[in-house]
Amino acid sequence: MSSIPVIAQSAGPGAARWAARRRGRATGGANRRPGWVTYAILAVVLLIAVYPLYYTLQLASSDAVSIARNPIPGLAPEGNLFANIAEVLGGRVPFGKAFVNSMIISVSAAVSVVAFSTLAGFSFAKLRYRGRGPLLVFVIATMAVPTQLGIVPMFILFTELGWANNLIGVIVPAMVSAFGVFWMTQYLDQALPYELIEAARVDGASMIRTFWHVALPAARPAAAMLALFTFVQHWVAFFWPFIILTSNNPTLPMAVQLLQANYFTDYSLVMAGVLVTTFPLLILFVVAGRQLVSGIMAGAVKG
Amino acid sequence: MGFRQRMGRWDVKVSPYLYISPFFILFAVVGAFPLLYTAFVSVHEWNLLGGQGEFVGLTNYRDVFAQPTFLKAIGNTFSIFALSSVPQVIAALALAAVLNANLRAKTFWRMGVLLPFIVAPVAVGLIFGRLFADDSGLVNALLTQIGMEPLGWHSDRLTSHIAIATMVNFRWTGYNTLIFLAAMQAVPQELYEAAIIDGAGRLRQFFSVTVPQLRPTIIFVIITATIGGLQIFDEPRLFDDQGLGGPSRNWMTVAMYMYDVGWGNQKNFGRAAAIAWLLFLLIIVVALVNFLVSRRIATSDSPRGAARLLARGSGDAGRTPTAGATGPTTSSKET
Numbered sequence: 001m002s003s004i005p006v007i008a009q010s011a012g013p014g015a016a017r018w019a020a021r022r023r024g025r026a027t028g029g030a031n032r033r034p035g036w037v038t039y040a041i042l043a044v045v046l047l048i049a050v051y052p053l054y055y056t057l058q059l060a061s062s063d064a065v066s067i068a069r070n071p072i073p074g075l076a077p078e079g080n081l082f083a084n085i086a087e088v089l090g091g092r093v094p095f096g097k098a099f100v101n102s103m104i105i106s107v108s109a110a111v112s113v114v115a116f117s118t119l120a121g122f123s124f125a126k127l128r129y130r131g132r133g134p135l136l137v138f139v140i141a142t143m144a145v146p147t148q149l150g151i152v153p154m155f156i157l158f159t160e161l162g163w164a165n166n167l168i169g170v171i172v173p174a175m176v177s178a179f180g181v182f183w184m185t186q187y188l189d190q191a192l193p194y195e196l197i198e199a200a201r202v203d204g205a206s207m208i209r210t211f212w213h214v215a216l217p218a219a220r221p222a223a224a225m226l227a228l229f230t231f232v233q234h235w236v237a238f239f240w241p242f243i244i245l246t247s248n249n250p251t252l253p254m255a256v257q258l259l260q261a262n263y264f265t266d267y268s269l270v271m272a273g274v275l276v277t278t279f280p281l282l283i284l285f286v287v288a289g290r291q292l293v294s295g296i297m298a299g300a301v302k303g
Numbered sequence: 304m305g306f307r308q309r310m311g312r313w314d315v316k317v318s319p320y321l322y323i324s325p326f327f328i329l330f331a332v333v334g335a336f337p338l339l340y341t342a343f344v345s346v347h348e349w350n351l352l353g354g355q356g357e358f359v360g361l362t363n364y365r366d367v368f369a370q371p372t373f374l375k376a377i378g379n380t381f382s383i384f385a386l387s388s389v390p391q392v393i394a395a396l397a398l399a400a401v402l403n404a405n406l407r408a409k410t411f412w413r414m415g416v417l418l419p420f421i422v423a424p425v426a427v428g429l430i431f432g433r434l435f436a437d438d439s440g441l442v443n444a445l446l447t448q449i450g451m452e453p454l455g456w457h458s459d460r461l462t463s464h465i466a467i468a469t470m471v472n473f474r475w476t477g478y479n480t481l482i483f484l485a486a487m488q489a490v491p492q493e494l495y496e497a498a499i500i501d502g503a504g505r506l507r508q509f510f511s512v513t514v515p516q517l518r519p520t521i522i523f524v525i526i527t528a529t530i531g532g533l534q535i536f537d538e539p540r541l542f543d544d545q546g547l548g549g550p551s552r553n554w555m556t557v558a559m560y561m562y563d564v565g566w567g568n569q570k571n572f573g574r575a576a577a578i579a580w581l582l583f584l585l586i587i588v589v590a591l592v593n594f595l596v597s598r599r600i601a602t603s604d605s606p607r608g609a610a611r612l613l614a615r616g617s618g619d620a621g622r623t624p625t626a627g628a629t630g631p632t633t634s635s636k637e638t
Contacts, residue, residue: 042415046415046416049419052419052431053418053422055434055441071441072441073441116325119325120322123319123320123322127318127319132319139326145335146582147338149338149534149580149582151565151579152337152565154337157337172333173333175325178330232421236424253425253537256426259429270429271430274426274429274430278422278423278426290414292417293410296481297481297482297484
């Protein structure tokens with residue numbers, strides 16, 4: 001009777017955990033739980049990460065007089081939050097338009113980057129052809145090129161094409177990503193067995209059908225992460241939209257900049273606007289922050 | 304050969320190139336071409352309104368160097384970059400070591416350090432612009448409370464650089480922490496076991512095992528930070544409501560100056576292109592220097608130390624120290 005728990009621990013699903021725990025004890029505790037000091041350090045770090053956002057809330061819920069009088073805001077937010085948000089949303093900065101613009105740009109970029117990266121990743125990881133290696137090296141090398149510095153000719157070219165002050169002008173440069181190609185190549189290289197491709201080919205599927213029915217389903221987890229990253233990246237991007245769009249047709253980060261120009265006399269309104277623009281990504285972070293974390297960590301070790 | 308068969312062979316031959324072509328075509332149009340064409344624009348008279356003028360040789364470069372603001376902007380950019388990259392890498396390494404413990408609620412803490420990453424740089428600029436406000440800013444109020452003089456975050460040059468570097472560090476430290484953490488988890492456990500048997504304490508393990516094993520990751524993070532950091536624009540632009548780096552251009556960076564010359568006061572594309580091209584060369588040089596330096600720093604005392612520990616240590620000594628460690632080569636989400 002008494003051996004049953006031991007068997008349950010040393011065989012079956014619990015075995016690995018049990019062995020790990022025993023090993024941890026034997027080597028003097030790489031697996032030991034850390035003490036309270038570690039958690040105290042982490043709590044301070046967390047406070048530093050969260051406080052600037054809470055400070056935004058504190059300012060957004062107060063008013064100009066109160067900000068000038070109490071540089072150290074009270075711990076609890078004051079009562080003007082919704083009034084401030086309403087005033088900013090109804091004011092001169094076109095938030096609704098900015099939100100729609102940012103959404104269109106970020107979603108288009110995410111969809112396009114994922115589509116083209118998966119296609120290229122399938123080709124680089126699983127197809128055999130002349131020049132494949134050097135071409136992949138070229139793609140990776142372009143990651144180190146500061147293409148942002150080509151803005152002067154880009155601006156000239158896009159103005160010629162009639163893309164100035166047009167969302168197309170922001171979307172087109174965002175449609176591919178060297179990182180995305182590299183990321184999908186890495187992933188498909190290990191996640192997609194050759195047998196599946198061969199089976200599809202033997203069944204008479206064309207290349208594009210093979211991609212659609214075999215590679216694309218296999219790529220789904222990595223594609224989701226890439227979509228998430230691309231979305232965030234373009235949601236917060238400021239420099240190029242600021243140059244190619246105008247302030248009556250802005251993205252959200254441009255709207256943030258306009259806030260400062262319009263309301264610099266009353267920072268409770270500026271911060272209310274900042275809060276409004278940060279809120280959508282906060283929601284996304286709550287929903288998908290876990291994926292963001294594992295995406296960054298996966299990207300760091302493969303390669 | 305039948306039509307279908309011929310189509311099939313064509314499909315196999317052409318498809319691989321077809322699938323990678325979107326990247327290359329778009330990179331050529333919106334990446335390589337503009338960058339190269341920048342050099343062409345930079346040797347011409349060229350205005351926002353007037354368009355292309357005559358060939359002027361290196362006049363634009365001479366004009367740019369003759370403007371004291373340009374040299375000041377280069378100094379500012381380097382200063383902000385140094386203040387943000389060095390502390391950031393050190394803090395991220397330390398924080399990753401803390402997170403690498405066998406924590407409860409791992410994911411919670413990891414998400415916690417990543418939170419600042421989702422705040423847009425422009426928003427960070429506004430928030431920290433307030434935190435570091437000269438009058439009625441939180442930081443100065445706290446300094447006064449503990450009996451110190453308030454600092455001129457918007458009036459003193461170095462102090463303003465510290466404030467802006469703080470914004471960069473706020474947003475990117477957690478992100479780099481997670482990259483380091485992932486690399487730390489790939490360090491083979493035997494190295495630590497050998498170190499423990501040799502009597503190495505926690506600190507010694509960190510410097511003689513962890514840091515050398517993380518070398519490729521550290522180099523990668525430093526290079527990415529260089530490329531992104533020297534192009535910094537958003538945070539300093541939003542640090543005050545004028546966006547020109549303060550009355551004496553104390554925190555105007557090269558990218559801000561390029562914007563000001565091209566689209567702000569001068570509307571001079573020729574000069575803006577010259578600035579862009581100079582910044583491009585600067586980034587390449589600094590990235591190369593950083594690569595060489597960081598490679599040296601990370602090699603100097605280390606893998607040998609780890610190998611020595613391992614050789615003297617446990618029965619697993621036959622394994623090479625680099626066996627399970629995979630180096631990263633990823634991601635420049637910054638750009």
